[in-house]
Each structure stands twice: as structure tokens, then as C-alpha cells.
Amino acid sequence: MKPRVLGMILAGGQGSRLSPLTLRRSKPAVPFGSKYRIIDFAINNFINSGMFSIYVLTQYKAQSLTEHIQRGWRFGTFLSDYFITLVPAQMYRFEELGPVWYRGTADAVYQNLHLVDNHDADYVAIFSGDHIYKMNIEHMLQQHIDTRADVSIAAYPMPQSQASAFGIIHVDDQWKVTEFLEKPKDPPSIPGQPGTSLTSMGNYIFSRKALEELLATNMAGGEEGFDFGKDVIPRALADGYNVRAYDFHKNPVPGQSIDNTYWRDVGTLDAYFEANMDLISVNPEFDIYNAEWPLRTSSEFSPPAKFVHETADRRGQAFNTIMAGGSIISGGTVRDSVLGRAVQTNSYSLVESSVIFDGVQIGRHSQIRRTIIDKDVTVPPGTKIGHDVEEDRARGFTVTESGVVVVPKSYTF
Numbered sequence: 001m002k003p004r005v006l007g008m009i010l011a012g013g014q015g016s017r018l019s020p021l022t023l024r025r026s027k028p029a030v031p032f033g034s035k036y037r038i039i040d041f042a043i044n045n046f047i048n049s050g051m052f053s054i055y056v057l058t059q060y061k062a063q064s065l066t067e068h069i070q071r072g073w074r075f076g077t078f079l080s081d082y083f084i085t086l087v088p089a090q091m092y093r094f095e096e097l098g099p100v101w102y103r104g105t106a107d108a109v110y111q112n113l114h115l116v117d118n119h120d121a122d123y124v125a126i127f128s129g130d131h132i133y134k135m136n137i138e139h140m141l142q143q144h145i146d147t148r149a150d151v152s153i154a155a156y157p158m159p160q161s162q163a164s165a166f167g168i169i170h171v172d173d174q175w176k177v178t179e180f181l182e183k184p185k186d187p188p189s190i191p192g193q194p195g196t197s198l199t200s201m202g203n204y205i206f207s208r209k210a211l212e213e214l215l216a217t218n219m220a221g222g223e224e225g226f227d228f229g230k231d232v233i234p235r236a237l238a239d240g241y242n243v244r245a246y247d248f249h250k251n252p253v254p255g256q257s258i259d260n261t262y263w264r265d266v267g268t269l270d271a272y273f274e275a276n277m278d279l280i281s282v283n284p285e286f287d288i289y290n291a292e293w294p295l296r297t298s299s300e301f302s303p304p305a306k307f308v309h310e311t312a313d314r315r316g317q318a319f320n321t322i323m324a325g326g327s328i329i330s331g332g333t334v335r336d337s338v339l340g341r342a343v344q345t346n347s348y349s350l351v352e353s354s355v356i357f358d359g360v361q362i363g364r365h366s367q368i369r370r371t372i373i374d375k376d377v378t379v380p381p382g383t384k385i386g387h388d389v390e391e392d393r394a395r396g397f398t399v400t401e402s403g404v405v406v407v408p409k410s411y412t413f
Contacts (some may be wrong), residue, residue: 004081005053005141006121007046008112010105011039011129012059012089017268020398020408021374026058028129029065030272031357031375033279033288034338035324037068038266040297042129043084048254048293049137052082055115056129057108059089059101072298081119087112104226105202110215116208124211126228128202132275132286133263134253134293140246141205150210150241153177153233154203156248156263157196163187166199167229169245177243180233198245200229201263210241255292262286269400273372276338276355280320302326302341314347324358332362346381354386357409374409383413 015027022030028039039056046054052075058065066086075082089101090111102108109126116124123144125137135154144152155169168187170179180200181187187197206214214232217239236243251260262285266272278284288295302325307316309331316329323339331347340358345351351368357375362368366379369386379385385392386405393399395413398406 003122003141003145004120005051005123005125006116006119007051007054007137008109008115008124008126009039009042009046009054009056009129010108010126011042011056011065012062012102012108013128013130014060015130015267018266018272020406021269021272021372022061024061024409025064026061027267029061029068031340032132032266032272033276034322034340036295036297037065038132039065039068039129040295041132041134042127043073044293044295045127045133045135045137046125047296049135051125051137053119053121054084055087055112056084057087057089057102057112059108062086062088068298072296087115104231105228106215106218106232107226109211110219113212113215116211121208124206124208126204126206130267131201131263131265134256134260134286135203135248136251136253137205139251143246144205144207144244147176147244148242149205149244150207151214151233151236151243152205152246153243154201154248155198155245156201157190157193158199160187160189160195160197163197163199169198169200171198171245175245175247177233177237177245180229180237182230200233201248202229204228210236214239214241253290253293255290256287269372269398269404269406270402273355273370273400273402273404277336277353279338280322280336300325300341305329309347316345340375370403371405371407373407374411376410377407378413380413 011028013027015022030038032038069086073084164187168181168184169177170188171177173191190196214236218231218235249261253260264275266275305323305327307329309316314331316331318329318334320336321334324341326342327339328344332345332349334351336353337351338355343356343360345362346364348364349362349366353370354368355372359376360373361378363379363381365381366383371386389399392405
């Protein structure tokens with residue numbers, strides 16, 4: 001009999017380091033890759049893995065994410081085990097504390113344990129909603145079952161020299177977890193792989209009984225124990241639960257010929273910008289064109305993209321660029337960029353190495369370079385952005401350490 005698996009996607013992250021992109025939306029709702037939102041990649045991982053019972057747990061600035069899920073992620077109404085349902089923070093009432101918001105990743109699940117009961121789940125897959133990656137979760141589940149694990153942690157091998165900024169998983173030669181270390185200065189290496197450490201991806205599979213026991217034990221204190229990595233996993237190890245690490249690099253994605261090693265947090269503006277720029281390379285690390293692992297998102301029913309004007313000095317053209325439907329390149333040039341829906345670049349304008357969100361209008365003779373422009377901004381004719389740092393800062397734009405300029409949503413010049 002096929003096991004009953006319930007997916008829970010943690011999508012409440014504030015994403016403060018991505019501000020101003022997160023001034024009006026949570027991190028999982030931030031647009032990415034022309035037509036997607038960051039949350040789409042987690043949902044697609046579940047759907048492509050044959051797991052169709054999914055709760056999305058939201059909290060901060062959730063309206064944009066709510067509208068995206070409601071508009072674009074719906075199954076039919078006749079199959080009760082096929083659903084993607086939003087679960088907003090509902091101010092759970094604790095006898096000793098009164099009503100509280102989610103106080104951490106584990107607390108978010110604890111406050112919604114009744115959903116596990118309602119679904120009568122055998123296993124609960126708890127995944128982050130704010131990373132960019134592909135993962136065949138069914139393969140991880142099978143290892144969880146085969147090893148009779150109580151808890152499985154998706155683990156990302158990385159160079160030991162870079163691992164101290166992450167939660168580190170120490171394993172034996174069978175990849176049974178023996179210790180979990182929070183950002184240690186000297187992280188241990190993987191047995192038999194000197195120079196490589198295992199970092200936690202924040203993705204877990206729990207057997208139902210273990211999840212309920214561990215959350216009940218951790219929450220009993222009332223003042224701590226609210227996070228999986230910091231609290232629940234160490235508790236599971238101390239109490240003798242069978243905790244296993246799952247090697248993400250061995251995860252098989254159908255239709256992908258190279259090893260599955262791409263995982264990005266995109267937690268900073270520079271990391272976000274570079275991840276978008278990767279998509280336009282000839283051989284990107286993250287392939288969005290794999291027909292065997294389709295990447296779905298909400299449908300806007302927008303018209304096709306269009307290029308107009310072809311004269312000696314006025315030509316609509318784009319190079320090394322991806323763009324969504326409804327965009328019009330009208331006598332301007334776009335190079336090495338990512339454009340969302342309904343973007344219009346007008347005559348004699350130049351957009352280079354930039355990420356342009358939906359509904360942006362680029363005026364005539366404007367020059368945009370190494371810039372992220374959020375939705376619904378109209379750039380006046382003759383404007384330069386990304387050419388003079390002091391001028392950009394004087395306008396109130398954020399400028400990152402690497403010099404990327406960020407124009408906030410609906411900015412008025």
C-alpha cells in the first residue's frame with residue numbers, strides 16, 4: 001500500500017536581506033526567472049515527485065503569495081487528497097502565553113499538527129519555500145523508509161572551508177547522523193571525503209509518530225525549542241531517534257544528464273541577482289527547459305512577446321535574454337537580462353545585465369545597467385540607472401556591495 005505523505009512548505013520568511021524586494025511581499029513571493037515566484041520551485045518539487053497533498057504555511061506580508069497560490073495553483077475539486085492549501089498563521093492560543101504567532105519553523109508545524117491528523121499521514125515532508133533547486137522528494141522518502149528512519153535531513157555537501165556559515169551534519173560511514181552543529185568554526189568532514197562537509201538544507205522528512213513526539217517534547221518548555229535545526233534535531237539525537245542524512249548530490253532528477261548539485265538560498269540581493277543571471281548563460285547551472293521536470297507557475301494568459309522596428313538606428317532586439325509573455329521590445333536593445341511580463345522598452349533605450357519585473361516601462365533613450373527594477377515602475381525618457389552610484393543613492397535606491405542597483409516597486413521618478 002502506498003504510504004500517505006503530507007507536504008508542508010514553510011513560506012513565512014521575511015527575507016529582510018532582500019529588501020526592498022520584500023518591503024511588500026515575503027521572500028517566497030519574490031519573482032524569479034522572468035515568470036516564476038521563488039515558492040514555485042518548492043511546489044514543483046512536490047508535484048513532480050508525485051506528492052499532491054500540500055499545505056503552504058504563511059505568516060509575514062502574505063497577500064502577494066496568497067494571490068499567487070490561489071490564482072495559479074489549483075487542482076480539481078473531486079479528489080480529496082489532491083490539494084495545495086494556504087495555512088496562514090492563526091495566533092494559536094497557549095494556556096500560559098495566550099495567542100502567539102509562529103515562533104520558529106518547528107512551532108509553525110506544531111501549531112498545525114491537527115492537519116497531520118486530518119490527513120492521517122504516515123510521513124510528513126517539511127520543506128523550505130524560499131530556495132531555488134530541483135529535488136525528487138520521492139527518492140529521499142524511499143531512503144527514509146529503507147533505513148527505517150525517524151527523521152531524514154536533506155544534506156548539501158560543500159567545501160569544508162565554506163561550511164562554517166551553515167548548520168553542519170556529522171555522520172558515520174552509513175550516513176547516520178551522530179551530531180548536529182550550529183555554524184561551527186571547524187566543521188567536520190564527511191567520512192571518506194576529506195575537505196567536504198555536510199550542510200543542512202532545512203528540508204526534512206519525519207515519520208509521523210516521531211514528529212508528534214518530538215514537537216510535544218520541545219514545546220513543553222514554552223520559551224525555547226521552536227526551530228527544527230537548532231532545537232528539534234539535536235533533541236532527536238539526544239533521545240536516540242534514528243536520524244539520517246540524505247545526500248542531495250545523489251538525487252536523481254528525470255531528464256537531467258548532469259549531477260544534481262544546484263541549490264541556492266538567494267537570501268541576499270547579490271545572490272538573487274547572480275542566480276537570475278545564471279539563467280541566461282548558454283549552459284546554465286539551473287536548467288528551466290527540462291521537459292521531464294516541468295516548472296509550472298500561475299498563468300497570466302498574456303500575449304506573445306514582440307520585437308518591433310528595424311532601421312539603422314532604431315531596432316527592437318535582444319541578446320542572451322529571457323522574457324515572459326506580453327513584453328514588447330520597441331526599437332530598443334536588451335542584452336544579458338531577465339524580463340518579466342508586459343515589460344516595454346521604448347526606442348533607443350538600452351537595458352544591460354538587468355532583472356526587470358512585470359509591468360515596467362523603459363522610456364526612450366534610457367540606459368539601464370546592472371539593475372533590478374521591481375513591478376510597475378515607469379522609467380522616464382533619458383534616465384540612466386546603474387551608471388552613477390551617487391546619483392542612484394540620491395534617488396533612494398539600494399546599491400549592493402557588488403554595485404547592483406535596486407528600484408523598489410511602484411517607484412515614482
